[in-house]
Amino acid sequence: MNKISNNIKHLRSIKGWSQQQLADKLNITRARIGSYEEERADPPVDILIRLSTMFHVAIDALVKCDLSKVDATSLMKVGQNRILFPIMVDANNNDLVEVVTARASAGYLNGYSDPEYFENLPNMNLPFKIVGKHRAFPIKGDSMPPLQSGSFVVSKFVENISDINNGSTYVLITKEEGIVYKRVFKKGDQLELHSDNKNYEPYNVHVSDVIEVWQFVCTLNVSDKKEEELNLESIMNMLKGMRVEMESIKRKIKLN
Numbered sequence: 001m002n003k004i005s006n007n008i009k010h011l012r013s014i015k016g017w018s019q020q021q022l023a024d025k026l027n028i029t030r031a032r033i034g035s036y037e038e039e040r041a042d043p044p045v046d047i048l049i050r051l052s053t054m055f056h057v058a059i060d061a062l063v064k065c066d067l068s069k070v071d072a073t074s075l076m077k078v079g080q081n082r083i084l085f086p087i088m089v090d091a092n093n094n095d096l097v098e099v100v101t102a103r104a105s106a107g108y109l110n111g112y113s114d115p116e117y118f119e120n121l122p123n124m125n126l127p128f129k130i131v132g133k134h135r136a137f138p139i140k141g142d143s144m145p146p147l148q149s150g151s152f153v154v155s156k157f158v159e160n161i162s163d164i165n166n167g168s169t170y171v172l173i174t175k176e177e178g179i180v181y182k183r184v185f186k187k188g189d190q191l192e193l194h195s196d197n198k199n200y201e202p203y204n205v206h207v208s209d210v211i212e213v214w215q216f217v218c219t220l221n222v223s224d225k226k227e228e229e230l231n232l233e234s235i236m237n238m239l240k241g242m243r244v245e246m247e248s249i250k251r252k253i254k255l256n
Contacts (some may be wrong), residue, residue, distance in 0.1 A: 003066055004048075010068040011055045026050055096123040097134045097154055100179075100193070105138050109178050109211075126154065126218070131159040135214060137171045139181050143195035147219060153181050155214030161207055164191070164215075173212035174205055180214075211220045 012022050019037070023030040026047065035041040037095045043051065052059045061067065100108060107117065124136070147153070152238045155171045164170065168183045172193070173179060182193035192203040 002039070004043060005037050005065055007062050007065070007067045008033070008043075008051065009037045011051075011057070025054065080085045095132070095134065097126060097130070097136050098123055099136045099152070100138065100214050102138045102150075105179055108173065114133065115164040130156070130217070134217065135171075137179050137181070137214070141176060143197045143200045144181055144183075145197055147181075152220040154220065156217055158213040158215050161186075161197070161210065161213060164213065171214040171216070172205070172210055173214075175209045176205075229251070 008022075017025075020030045023033045026033075030045070032041070036047075048059050048062060051057075052062060052101075055062075057067070073165060100121060104117075104121060110117075110247070125135075125138065134154060134156050136154045137149045139147050139153055140149050142149060148245050153169075154172055158164065158170070163185055164186055167183060169181065171181050172184070172191070172222045182195060183220065184193040185194065187204065190205050191207060192204050193200045193204055204220040
């Protein structure tokens with residue numbers, strides 16, 4: 001836990017609290033806070049949970065990230081806590097899109113909370129202005145025509161499931177299936193997922209099984225490319241050629 005000590009000091013200083021004040025709020029001794037900050041001891045799980053709740057920062061971010069180097073806007077709210085979600089920008093301060101390649105998608109469930117996983121993803125510009133956290137996800141199968149297997153869906157991060165618009169399309173990261181792209185309807189504590197290919201039956205997932213939600217922005221049709229050709233340069237060339245299907249002109253399909 002080589003970062004947790006600095007993070008405790010950093011978060012405490014942001015609040016303007018002394019070690020004694022933080023100790024009082026955690027109902028522990030000041031000496032224990034000192035041992036954590038001086039790396040003489042590691043905080044146990046129950047203290048990590050209390051720190052996470054107190055500062056509204058996910059335990060993963062507390063343990064794995066140097067929060068002193070992270071702008072507050074890079075921490076997006078997920079549930080009651082905030083996780084590290086840095087918004088990448090280019091030299092002109094334009095927001096970039098992280099590309100989850102087909103190979104990287106296999107490890108997404110294990111890496112979604114690990115900053116090092118995303119540091120290795122390529123980034124790209126879009127030929128139009130975007131604001132907020134965006135990622136491009138690879139699509140498999142034929143359940144969402146006209147998209148073909150191998151296409152990419154560029155999506156914007158949705159902080160709260162309650163913000164889902166019934167009937168719109170989203171990339172969902174679920175505990176059981178990993179990355180799925182479906183048309184979504186809210187049904188109480190369930191999400192009903194529909195495929196636009198009528199050969200596939202709708203099915204439900206419980207909201208507790210949903211890790212992340214990303215709203216459709218546009219698609220990149222790379223289904224005619226071989227996997228070894230799906231690198232950042234080839235995707236950028238397609239973007240420059242405006243081979244992007246915008247949401248505003250996307251075919252709207254009414255479900256029966």
